[in-house]
């Protein structure tokens with residue numbers, strides 16, 4: 001079983017590249033951002049709780065997020081492996097994910113960390129706002145908050161995987177195809 005964490009700041013291209021990885025390696029794509037948005041759209045109890053945090057560019061609390069992810073994992077026992085997109089975003093989430101993997105008799109294969117310059121992130125997010133309809137992309141103050149939260153709370157998660165020798169840093173600048181090629185090379189180097 002191959003389980004990949006696709007990591008990077010908001011706008012790094014995680015969603016786009018997840019689709020490529022999913023098709024190429026036959027993995028199940030789990031995006032916490034997508035799951036939250038689905039729950040918000042359908043006005044579930046989870047969606048109502050998560051919305052206030054997301055609209056402000058803050059992280060949804062760990063307890064809620066980890067519980068949701070555990071449930072999603074249980075829904076797909078047939079999966080040959082997962083791509084975790086947008087999770088873990090805190091060290092506590094990374095520890096919880098290791099426990100969950102253990103319970104499923106598997107483990108994380110690698111963390112693929114997309115590296116993109118901050119100016120480029122802002123550009124991509126504002127461009128995405130035009131087509132995504134995501135309110136958290138449309139407001140420059142919310143974008144800045146998400147980038148700040150990434151630097152403070154999420155980026156340290158790299159160290160967690162580095163200490164397990166699972167960190168692969170990937171240059172996320174350039175065309176979509178160029179980045180995909182770099183990701184495939186990194187995954188193939190970890191059989």
Ligand code: ADP
Nearest residue numbers: 010011032033053054058059060065086087089
């Ligand atoms: P992006 O990667 O473009 O910032 P996502 O679609 O991954 O956006 O997530 C959107 C929002 O959902 C985040 O800004 C955050 O508020 C919330 N979120 C997603 N994943 C998590 C997580 N693992 N922990 C806490 N909050 C999360």
